[in-house]
Amino acid sequence: MQPRIPRQPAVAQDGPRPAGNDADVRFGAALAPVVSGARRRAVRDGDRQIDTAHLLHSLLEYDPEACAVLGEGPRPARLLGYLVQRSIGYGLRWQSAVEDSAALPVVVGADGFSPLAAAAMEYAARRAEGRGAARACGLDLLAALVMDPQARAVEVLGRAALAPDEILTRVLERLEPTL
Numbered sequence: 001m002q003p004r005i006p007r008q009p010a011v012a013q014d015g016p017r018p019a020g021n022d023a024d025v026r027f028g029a030a031l032a033p034v035v036s037g038a039r040r041r042a043v044r045d046g047d048r049q050i051d052t053a054h055l056l057h058s059l060l061e062y063d064p065e066a067c068a069v070l071g072e073g074p075r076p077a078r079l080l081g082y083l084v085q086r087s088i089g090y091g092l093r094w095q096s097a098v099e100d101s102a103a104l105p106v107v108v109g110a111d112g113f114s115p116l117a118a119a120a121m122e123y124a125a126r127r128a129e130g131r132g133a134a135r136a137c138g139l140d141l142l143a144a145l146v147m148d149p150q151a152r153a154v155e156v157l158g159r160a161a162l163a164p165d166e167i168l169t170r171v172l173e174r175l176e177p178t179l
Contacts, residue, residue: 063138
């Protein structure tokens with residue numbers, strides 16, 4: 001039996017592919033699969049750029065510690081449901097718009113990322129440096145993704161009844177435990 005929806009290779013989809021290097025030295029091996037997964041999602045969804053929702057979805061898929069910050073119960077499952085639905089309706093309104101905000105400075109030269117996603121990646125690297133770590137980890141990226149209320153990742157979290165400020169508090173508790 002033939003599938004009802006024929007599979008298309010990424011190169012056959014219309015529009016330019018998000019470009020960029022997934023193995024940035026500031027992020028190392030831990031976040032390279034996150035960025036690669038986000039890039040695949042952007043291509044599959046027909047988006048021109050990787051946005052913060054792509055990064056959040058991929059982060060939850062590849063980083064168990066970031067996923068654990070969300071807690072247990074129906075809300076994390078609802079979040080993943082919204083993220084999965086992105087390509088079949090929930091996020092279709094985002095396809096023609098660039099994710100941007102005035103809250104974070106625009107990072108230039110970040111090929112393939114929306115301005116907010118590029119700023120989040122840069123902020124994650126700076127957070128790691130501030131902690132004295134050589135490379136950013138998934139929790140650094142999660143903290144960066146919830147910083148801007150205009151981010152698509154924050155919008156999806158809100159729809160799943162997960163408060164970004166609570167997530168940030170949990171991340172900070174894990175990264176900077178009190179002595």
